[in-house]
């Protein structure tokens with residue numbers, strides 16, 4: 392689909408990879424609603440991005456509140472063609488440590504934040520997209536979720552995060568098949584380490600250590616490189632049902 396004139400809901404858009412994606416959409420002539428925590432820089436990001444970008448506060452782990460925020464954003468935009476979700480994160484806890492077994496509650500919270508919230512957002516965006524008139528190629532919209540290469544090579548202490556991100560990767564093809572007859576495509580990007588709010592302040596020597604196993608380039612990714620792939624995903628109708636690694640050939644070692 393061509394981005395010009397299209398409407399995007401970008402969840403987590405106050406910072407990092409989603410913010411860069413929101414900027415890209417506006418630059419290419421689309422319109423954006425940013426959903427992010429009330430405590431985030433959403434309002435500031437919306438005014439800096441411009442192009443009529445509006446901010447809607449929302450905590451994606453409040454599933455009913457997210458439904459209301461998506462409804463408000465979609466009503467205001469008048470349609471939804473592109474749904475981008477990067478809100479997420481993890482904890483560092485082993486399956487068993489000297490404090491005892493991993494707390495189930497902590498595990499569930501990470502799954503709620505990454506997996507259940509991504510599904511909640513995707514199902515609601517899909518409903519809105521289904522109401523669009525198909526374009527000349529029969530397309531109604533594109534849903535983009537965010538996993539991590541930890542979905543495939545989780546490091547020690549990433550058990551909850553890996554499970555949640557593997558869940559996102561696992562549902563991508565199924566969701567694409569569910570929504571294919573409606574002309575809605577579903578993709579996931581699995582980044583390696585990227586320079587975003589989440590990883591701000593990692594000193595250069597540590598970055599060098601963390602990226603030494605990459606094939607090329609041996610560095611952290613930039614949010615604009617995520618946005619670049621997000622654009623290709625939106626524009627290329629043959630991309631569907633896949634989790635695309637964006638990692639410079641990096642494979643995480645156990646630690």
Ligand SMILES: NC(=O)c1ccc[n+]([C@@H]2O[C@H](COP(=O)([O-])OP(=O)(O)OC[C@H]3O[C@@H](n4cnc5c(N)ncnc54)[C@H](O)[C@@H]3O)[C@@H](O)[C@H]2O)c1
Nearest residue numbers: 403406407408428450451477478479539584585587588589
């Ligand atoms: N940065 C990395 O190295 C990296 C690598 C792999 C995967 N990821 C994934 O990327 C996503 C994070 O994106 P980023 O790296 O651009 O980080 P970021 O911190 O710059 O942006 C994340 C945004 O999500 C928002 N957010 C967090 N929790 C939320 C919630 N409960 N409800 C609504 N909004 C919420 C934050 O306020 C923030 O604006 C996560 O899903 C993370 O697992 C990041």
